[in-house]
Amino acid sequence: MPAFEALFQQFYDKVLADDLLEPVFKHMSAQHRLHVAHFVAEVLGGPKLYSESEGNHYQMIQKHLEKYLTEAHRKRWIQLLLETADEQLLPADPEFRSAFVAYLEWGTRIAVLNSQLNEIDMPADNPMPEWGWGVPGGPYPPAP
Template identity: 45%
Template sequence: MGVDEPGLPTLFEWAGGSDALRRLIDAFYDRVEADGLLSGFFPGGVSEHHRDHVAAWWAEVLGGPTRYADELGGYESMLDHHRGLDISPEQRHRFASTMSLAADDARLPDDPEFRAAIIGYLEWGTRIAMHNSRPGADDLTEHAPVPRWGWGVAPPWQG
């Protein structure tokens, strides 16, 4: 189920669909592979398999196809991928700022409303991932739907 924002395109549509999100994920992981603070999470580089799955996650979160929930394990799978990584606050911040730069690399829409929405998701999602990555974290939400992100407080400017 998507966010109820009648009359507005989904963030997935506004971004440019699956091709645009795959450009985002590739640009992001290309940067991650060259970043000493983040590359250690991916010894040997970021696989095609991982890039494909993360692109599917982002597509679903932004209101696109539900492939991650339907075929790739949903929220529980994403939770499992972050368990035990012990993501530091500095790594979390670098992840979010690197994704913002990758959005520029991928030529995603640069209107402030769209960027505010995806940065809002990045802040929310990376903080949850950091918490869930802590060894021994015992207050995890084990089962949840894949989040569906919307425009929030700033819908697209239609000038």
């Protein structure tokens, strides 16, 4: 969890210095960085810090309603996050990065869609997403 918390702390510093993203995030709460770190970590199989004490999937989606995010916002958000992941020395192995990037692609596309809405048709107790790691292995032997 400390790696994800450090990742999102540094990442949101970049977001607030970015001309495209700063207007979207300039009013985020002081807890936003930790909430996102805990949410993403939980989705990827980490501790349930977000769902046990910070909110649920329904509440996360609610935060995106009427934000009117664009594809440009989405792409820049991912670009900055992946740059920060490299700077923070998050694992670069194919399995981790494949799962991480796949979830970011899926999650940010859902966020853009939900941001165009003013309400969602979803049960308030809708479960948290659980992102799988795909087929392990691949064409390369594991690192020694």
